[in-house]
Amino acid sequence: MPEPSTPLPPRPTGAGVFIVRNPQSGRDVIRRDPSDIIAERLPDARVHELRDDETLADVVSDAVAGDDPxxxxxxxxxxGSVSRMAHQARRHGLPLLVLPGGTFNHFARSIGVDTVDAAIDALVAGEGMPVTAAEVSTGAGEPVTVLNAVSVGTYPQVIAEREDRMDRMGKWLGGVAATWRALRDAVPVVIAQEGRRAKVWSVFVSVGRNAPDRVAMMQRQTVHDPLLDVRIHHARGSRLRAVASLAFGRRTIAILRAVGLMPPDSDVERLVVREFTVAVRTPDGAPSVYVHDGELEEQAPAGYRLHCVVVPDAVRVYAPTSAQT
Structure with missing residues (x-):
């Protein structure tokens, strides 16, 4: 059945629109600079380039508290930038405009926004929809808003290694080097969930039901489904299989499955729930981290407790009507 749409106020010139640009996003991807597109099509929008000494939350708070909110x-x-802005949109009760400018743009593609022009088309037409999200917390602090997925285990270990190498090698080469390092050094983590303990390579929590053949769920398959899709990859195989399980492209998964590198179904446990809590303990020397929407979050070395809960219709997003059916 058709997914719900929500008409939003059209902004044909960008009046009333405050855009934050993260210059670090997609810096290893060759693409046309979208600044000219935004300036031409949204001449009345305000665009703020995020500096190294600023946080997105502070920039938005200052804008909302200003004379022309x-x-x-x-x-x-x-x-990562999109999920942080979605959190601010929820906090201030404002609709969200997603202009894809990263490496993968998983969430933007989920809502049918493949280009900056497509996002502006939806804004000009006033086309939008409510999107389900998740809230994730690890302690007493404020929960973070998650739009795609959360992960613990091998994938965060790879991301932590990549972050260490990015300044020297760039994101793409750093990622390749981190993957090779994971083939040698990746270690399982121990989790406790509903009274059960297990040694696992990874846990992925997707917002909404996801493709059943995947372990690594980086991009959501639906934007309205008020559920969490959990994949727990038990540590019964090799490091090579653990790293292979991080593939998220359909063709790559098919190839890896054909040559026997993807984990068998018996090694992957699936849960479809509205709320998920897991205690995580990392081995000595391994990074105590988790990842949400590509963002690395460091935790106490001894381990942490991860709590995820689904939030239906969490944020209103400008998106083309063609993506809502």
């Missing part, structure tokens, strides 16, 4: 919050960046 925005009616729409926009972000030009990758999935």
């Amino acid at each position: 925005p009616a729409v919050l926009g972000v030009l960046g990758g999935d």
Whole structure:
């Protein structure tokens, strides 16, 4: 059946739109600079380039508290920047404009926004929809908003290694080097969930039901489904299989499955729930981290407790009507 749409106020010139651009997003991807597109099509929008000494939350708070507060919050960046801006949109009760500017743009593609022009088309037409999200917390602090997925285990270990190498090698080469390092050094983590303990390579929590053949769920398959899809990859195989399980492209998964590198179904446990809590303990020397929407979050070395809960219709997003059916 058709998914729900929500008409949003059209902004044909960008009046009332405040856009934060993260210049670090997608810096290793060759693409046309979208600044000219935004300036030409949204001449009345305000665009703020995020500096190294600023946080997105502070920039938005200052804008909302100013003499001319925005009616729409926009972000030009990758999935991490988009999820942080979605959190601010929820906090201030404003609709979100997603301008894809990262490496993968998983969430933007989920809502049918493949280009900056497509996002602006939806803004000009006033087309939008409510999107389900998740809230994730690890302690007494404020929960973070998650739009795609959360992960613990091998994938965060790879991301932590990549972050260490990015300044020297760039994101892409750093990722390749981190993957090779994981083939040698990746270690399982121990989790406790509903009274059960297990040694696992990874846990992925997707917002909404995801493709059943995947372990690594980086991009959500639906934007309205008020459920969490959990995949627990038990540590019964090799490091090579653990790293292979991080593949998320359909063709790559098919090839790896054909040559026997993907884990068998018996090694992957699936849960479909509205709320998920897991205690995580990392071995000595391994990074105590988790990842949400590509963002690395460091935790106490002894381990942490991860709590995820689904939030239906969490944020209103500008998106083309063609993506809502």
